[in-house]
Amino acid sequence: MNADEIDAEIRMLAAGRRLPPSHLARWLAMDPASRAAMLEIARAVRLRTGQLMTALETLEEIAVREHVTVAVVLDHPEIRRIASGPGAAPSRATALLEAIRTLRYPLLKKMQENLRSEVSALKLPRGISVVLPKELGSDDLTVSLRVRSAAELAHLLEALDRSRAGLARIIEMLGGKK
């Protein structure tokens, strides 16, 4: 397909998805390789309207930050694997957005993984839950107990006390200590 044909296909897909004009304009403002790559992936995983909007916005942000084109971002092995991999289109679309989000927030994703590992390593009994702040948007760590008897409460408090050092480490990690 030449550039005009690709643009016509993009307009057709955008019309079918009722993509807002501002997002269509952003898409068409990309370099030719990026326009085509975006079209290919939108079709491959059948991105719905909201997914397409999120993908366009997030990919642009990655491209600006990394000083590359959207086509280069979409050429990432994980994204290519999802685009050409097996499975139903809706689940691949979800996986694609998650992969794009990981590229957009690499340090956040890594920190969330580290913190989740720390929480798992505590091996806390059922009845104690440790909830990290949403998207690490604050330094609040929520620790809650669910009990039905005094004995259960005593058991959980003992477990919590044994995990004091680990919990303190998690709080310090949330507070930016390395």
Place this chain on the structure above:
Amino acid sequence: MKFDLDAVFVEQGCAGSALATRILGALPRHVPVTHVADHETREAARPASGVRDPFGAGKRRMVIARRKTPFLAPCHAGSPRFACCGYLVLTLASNCPMDCSYCFLQEYLADNPAFQVYANFTDSFDELDRLIANARGRSFRVGTAELADSLAFDLLTSISRDLVEFFASRENLTLELKTKTDEIENLLGLDPRGRVLVSWTLSPDAVYRSSERLTAPPAARIAAARAVLDAGYRVAFHLDPLIAYPGAERDYGLLIDELLDTVAPEQISFISMGGLRMTPGLRGAARSRFPGDPMLCGEDVLASDGRFRTFTPLRLGLYRTLADRFRKAGAGIPAYLCMEAASVHENIFGAPPSRPATIATRLARG
């Protein structure tokens, strides 16, 4: 004049004012001047419809007007959510000829983008005198940089001269002139008597080049700080917004080294830090005006105060690194965080923040 103007509008009621006379006398001949009825200023100064970037165009249209509301107010950033530094704001102008991609004025002044300067600014001195008369024994730090840069256009307005003269004669007031310019000519040769501090927002070169259009380069800001220090002023520095881009720790560290090579730690009145924060509206406006600025595409998430901020461990890690760097430099430079919760303050500095009035007095007296 270091900044370009496309037009000047003078409210009729201000036509004979000292400020208007001063500005029109110093204005380059090619800049058109229009006198407008007082109630028509806003519309007359509005950039023509169809202009691609009305906010940017408004920055080059100066309005000399009469301020009808009080000049003095508590800092608008104050909120029960945040530890407060007790800063008081004196609004003598509104908008800024520089154009930083992250600037909150893009949202705050979106409907009224012309650069306004208030001809009746000396009325603010009465407000300040009432303030100290009603709070004997307390000291106040008063700044003029909430809605404007304190020194941008100062070569045209010379307002800094009036301010220094007034504050130099008031024992319990400290003026903070906060700027990203090196427009300090008017300050040199005056005697501030220890009651005026000039502060600079500092950013690494990478942020300056990417996001701070028309500002003075960081090295020029530091050199200007040295010059006003030698002229008898106190100096302070704001690392705000701190932007957590790749390489930020190294670049901010180099910036601090450069600063401390020029200004000794014991000569710095205080340091403030504040992470980049944007309401969703500002984020949209900024990205629309500066779509290619990588500094606006950091790892920011929607925080509990409704602003996009760098996710907490990364932001606090950067605060901690820089606070340690200043701590190691010695001299115990007073430091505070802007628009952060008390828990964050305690996390970084190891102690909860003092009450706003206590901090204000400490920062004012130096």
